[in-house]
Amino acid sequence: MKKVTFITLALAAGVALSTPTAFARRDDYGRYEVRYDWATVIDVDPIVERTRRPVTRDVCYDQPVDRYEPGYTARRDHTGSTLLGAVIGGALGNQVGKGDGRKAATIAGAVIGGAVGNNASHRRGDYYETSGGYVRDYETRCRQETAWRGGRDVVGYEVTYRYRGDIFHTTMDHHPGNRLRVRVDRGVTPAE
Template sequence: MLSLSAALAVSQAGFAYQDSSVEYDYADVLSVDPIVETVSEPVERQVCRREPVQTYQPQYAYQDRRHRDPTGATVLGAIIGGALGNTVGRGDGRRAATIAGAVIGGAIGHDNARRGRYVETGGSYRTHYEDVCSVQTDYQEEERVVGYDVTYRYNGRVYHTQTDHHPGDQIRVEVAVSPAF
């Protein structure tokens, strides 16, 4: 019981204490210098510009063809329809298909020749502007503290080490005691 209270008093006073055959103590920090590393970080940004775009705007006019002679279109339609009908069937069926194709083709040609239609009568080019955007990557250099060079004194001797954090006024040290032969 006496040794436990003595060890407790020693650890509370900030002196060396023992933990499973390894002893620890605190040393006074003399100086702390940050270890600085320059890092280049990518920074993306969107860059937009306005570019001209030309589009063609056609103009149409209605063309009335009711007064036009449909004879040529009717004959051409009948010839094409008859030729297509002739490829269908055999014997009397082929003749009937040829006649039906000629009649239907002539009717379509006649109707098409008389039907009005829209025709392009010209047009114009128009210019408008569109935003064209792209992502650009710039690199920004930044300095970062990656550790600390620490100089400390223990038992009258000066030591150096590196840590990943600032130690403060004191640094914990491991004291190795071994017998000398």
Template sequence: MSKSIVVGTTLAVLGLGGMAFGAWQMQEAQEARQPQYAEITGVEPLTRSVETPREVCENVTVQRQAPTRDPHRVVGSAAGAIVGGLLGNQIGGGSGKKIATVAGAVGGGLAGREVQERIESGQTVTTTEQRCHTVTDTHQETTGYEVSWRHDGEVHTSRLDSRPEGERVRLVDGKPQWQASASPAEG
């Protein structure tokens, strides 16, 4: 083989190798400029319980003892005294009759008072009253989201105020850019 063929072939091989190396470097540089993404692997809402008190009022039927028109039970005492006096007057004669009449009137007055009290205690009045009480309503409020994401085989977590969109997030210098998360159709 001639020396010029060997030198030419060697230069051609070196030239092709250099071109291949240059193309590889360009591809590496281009890949470095390509946006990088991390896969979102989980989104868990963070919640807290919120209790709100409120007043609930209901109309309730209530039975009460009827108010008396004669709180001192004068009518019962008087009626009892009259009946007792009449009965006492039927007993005996002379001064014994007077004592029996007075004793009958006193006893009848006490008995009449008791009878009136028993009758009035059994009398009721039905009314409707409004009764109110406080109840507490409880509900869950979302305060943020715990987001798990994977990049280069490592799983990381971030706490966000709002749910991320899409299935991946763009990375800049290895840090997620949540405000510009990628949709599944992007990139």
């Protein structure tokens, strides 16, 4: 009977020591003391989620465009104005003179009229559209395209650590490294 009692007591002590309260200390008022220590990290497994996210990019290309390009030429032909002035001047000179003077008046009128017509055409710098056409040009145009990219993102870590011979598990948002700072009170938890 003594053997059974001793084994039972040993089992009960082992269970009591493995519970979290085995690490706790009480102060003079019966409250659990909080202390910090270091635990050894045994295993770290990443928690991975598959993701799909849109990736938008601009796709640009050169679009051919036909545009009309007018051509302008300066028209400075003074011949018509000079001839018209000479004819009008000659006709007026012919009206003025008599006999041999009529020929001289006609010639003088034609010369003076031609000079006036030529001078008038110099002051009037008219431009006339004489040519033009369509020209092939290119414009850069862009549009947005969205492609879906798949990936695997690490969203956390399953951490297994040992403190004073006991094994604990927790989930963390970062990799803890080889050691983990723990808070020891009624239990053993990772310290923030």
